[in-house]
Amino acid sequence: xxxxxxxxxAEDAGVDxxxxxxxxxxxVAKVIDWGKYQYQKMKELQKAKAKSKQTELKQMRxxxxxxxxxxxxKLRKIRGFLSEGHKVRIQIRFKGREMAHKELGYxxxxxxxxxxxxxxxxxxKPQMAGRNLSITVRSK
Numbered sequence: 001x002x003x004x005x006x007x008x009x010a011e012d013a014g015v016d017x018x019x020x021x022x023x024x025x026x027x028v029a030k031v032i033d034w035g036k037y038q039y040q041k042m043k044e045l046q047k048a049k050a051k052s053k054q055t056e057l058k059q060m061r062x063x064x065x066x067x068x069x070x071x072x073x074k075l076r077k078i079r080g081f082l083s084e085g086h087k088v089r090i091q092i093r094f095k096g097r098e099m100a101h102k103e104l105g106y107x108x109x110x111x112x113x114x115x116x117x118x119x120x121x122x123x124x125k126p127q128m129a130g131r132n133l134s135i136t137v138r139s140k
Contacts, residue, residue, distance in 0.1 A: 006031070057136075059089045062112070064098050064105060075112070079119050082139040087123065092133040105133040113137070 010017040010031045018037075021028040058081045060074055081088050090112060092105045109126045116137060124136035 053085060056086050057089055058086045059091060061091045061093055062108065063093055063095070064101075064108060071112075075115055078116065078137075082116075082119050082137070085139060087136060087138045088120075089134055089136050094131045094133070099131065102128070102133070109133060109135050 006017050006029055013031060015031055016034040017029055018032055018034060019027060019029045058078075060078055060081075062071075062074065066074075078088050078090070090109070092108055094102070094105060098104070106126055113120075113122055113135065119139065120137035121140055122135060123138050124134070126133055126135050
């Protein structure tokens, strides 16, 4: 069909002639309502965006002198974050003279990763940043 015929058909129908594949031989065009087409595409993008889930980086802080009950509660919370698909940064904070015993922080980080090994994969090895020792874990 010639270009002029296609334009006449589109004009008679009150819609637009849209070129779909200009590189084809002959070029492919479609008679559609452009405004309605754009609206439908926008709605599809909104639905896809609503369905997609962004992962957040959650953070949990520990002190060196944490009790076993408090540790269990924080680990339960971390497991909840991991089950939702989030990554978790675990920070061990050093206060005052605790900086002289950094090995205790590394031991605690090892203990936490051992307790979480069924649910998490270590993504970032223990790293000191100022007074904080941090590790990052993600779900398996």
